[in-house]
Amino acid sequence: MSGELSFFRPARAGPVIVRGEGASLWDASGRRFVDLGASHGVGNLGCSSPEVVRAIQRQAAELLYLGTGYDVPVRREFLERLVGLLPPALHRVFLSNSGTEAVEAAIKFARSATGRPKVVAAMRGFHGRTYGALSATWRKEFREPFEPLVPGFVHVPFNDVDALTAAVDETTALVLLEPVQGEGGVHVTTPEFLAAARARTSATGALLAFDEVQTGMGRTGRMFAFERWGVEPDLLVLAKSLAGGFPIGATVTTENVRARFRGSHHSTFGGNPMACAAGVAALDVTVRDRLWERAERLGEYARERLGHLPPEKVREVRGQGLLLGVELRERVTPLLERLEERGFLALPAGSTVLRLLPPLVILEDDLRAGLEAIEEVVGRG
Numbered sequence: 001m002s003g004e005l006s007f008f009r010p011a012r013a014g015p016v017i018v019r020g021e022g023a024s025l026w027d028a029s030g031r032r033f034v035d036l037g038a039s040h041g042v043g044n045l046g047c048s049s050p051e052v053v054r055a056i057q058r059q060a061a062e063l064l065y066l067g068t069g070y071d072v073p074v075r076r077e078f079l080e081r082l083v084g085l086l087p088p089a090l091h092r093v094f095l096s097n098s099g100t101e102a103v104e105a106a107i108k109f110a111r112s113a114t115g116r117p118k119v120v121a122a123m124r125g126f127h128g129r130t131y132g133a134l135s136a137t138w139r140k141e142f143r144e145p146f147e148p149l150v151p152g153f154v155h156v157p158f159n160d161v162d163a164l165t166a167a168v169d170e171t172t173a174l175v176l177l178e179p180v181q182g183e184g185g186v187h188v189t190t191p192e193f194l195a196a197a198r199a200r201t202s203a204t205g206a207l208l209a210f211d212e213v214q215t216g217m218g219r220t221g222r223m224f225a226f227e228r229w230g231v232e233p234d235l236l237v238l239a240k241s242l243a244g245g246f247p248i249g250a251t252v253t254t255e256n257v258r259a260r261f262r263g264s265h266h267s268t269f270g271g272n273p274m275a276c277a278a279g280v281a282a283l284d285v286t287v288r289d290r291l292w293e294r295a296e297r298l299g300e301y302a303r304e305r306l307g308h309l310p311p312e313k314v315r316e317v318r319g320q321g322l323l324l325g326v327e328l329r330e331r332v333t334p335l336l337e338r339l340e341e342r343g344f345l346a347l348p349a350g351s352t353v354l355r356l357l358p359p360l361v362i363l364e365d366d367l368r369a370g371l372e373a374i375e376e377v378v379g380r381g
């Protein structure tokens with residue numbers, strides 16, 4: 001029904017979901033589906049975490065909204081929780097409402113702080129759909145209809161140290177990278193690539209930003225994916241699951257960047273009390289249940305099993321923690337449909353990659369059943 005009213009029709013008619021709990025989703029007829037996609041990573045805690053729901057209800061009754069000109073205790077509490085999870089240098093936070101806004105802020109902060117124009121991003125990278133973030137995004141289909149985009153952006157092949165080193169120079173404001181590319185097909189950085197990005201940006205006076213909108217908050221087996229490689233950015237971009245499903249974006253940076261920033265930037269709803277209350281609850285659950293460890297353990301199990309899929313059907317299995325990609329030798333859409341028939345909802349990444357990013361709270365039995373269903377549909381072809 002909403003298909004006729006929305007600007008865009010859904011790509012295809014999936015089930016109409018009315019309720020969710022953990023990795024379980026129910027349609028109006030009461031049929032249960034297992035969520036293997038967590039709404040592109042928003043649902044690390046499932047799509048209706050009781051702790052987050054309670055925090056939102058409590059906050060709504062107390063203070064639904066108040067402008068950023070006022071100091072709101074719950075915002076302070078959220079910022080303290082968030083920076084408490086990060087390296088000490090990353091302790092200046094700008095809050096917004098989505099991933100693309102958080103990327104925009106990173107680009108503006110970097111250009112303003114360095115006084116330089118150039119932004120270096122990676123081929124196959126995805127950073128959002130507003131003009132700055134889209135200019136950093138790689139895929140032609142996303143970019144072309146909206147050109148001209150913002151000038152000054154260049155793309156280098158992901159994991160190509162020489163190309164990155166050559167592209168970053170004294171005119172570069174920012175190098176913007178996903179440690180694990182999600183939309184682009186689940187490609188994991190090499191340690192050398194991140195190390196080279198850090199070394200070259202430091203040497204030239206450029207800034208390094210990691211876009212962890214999809215990889216953050218435990219998804220890849222660490223609280224933040226960059227921890228695995230021991231490379232610290234100047235800017236960290238977060239969104240999706242940061243507030244347990246409530247809209248939020250965060251751009252975290254250093255005092256040095258903040259001090260060099262000239263100009264202004266603002267978001268009316270950024271850091272609103274509801275998002276902050278949801279964020280406190282989401283971070284508390286993630287830390288209490290050490291969900292990154294669960295992602296690491298379940299991810300290893302899933303990868304091991306997916307590794308046994310027939311090589312005549314599967315080119316490669318990639319990923320980190322519970323962000324996994326199965327590159328097929330055929331188109332992924334028919335497989336997704338067959339999974340849905342069996343009650344499992346997964347996602348594509350491009351036309352041939354089956355992307356798995358279930359809620360980190362998924363029950364082991366549900367994950368096992370999901371993997372069995374994948375074995376069945378891939379195996380049968």
Ligand SMILES: Cc1ncc(COP(=O)(O)O)c(C=O)c1O
Nearest residue numbers: 098099100126127128211213214
């Ligand atoms: C890595 C990355 N950056 C940015 C974005 C944009 O986030 P949003 O859709 O909240 O604007 C996404 C969304 O998929 C993403 O995966």
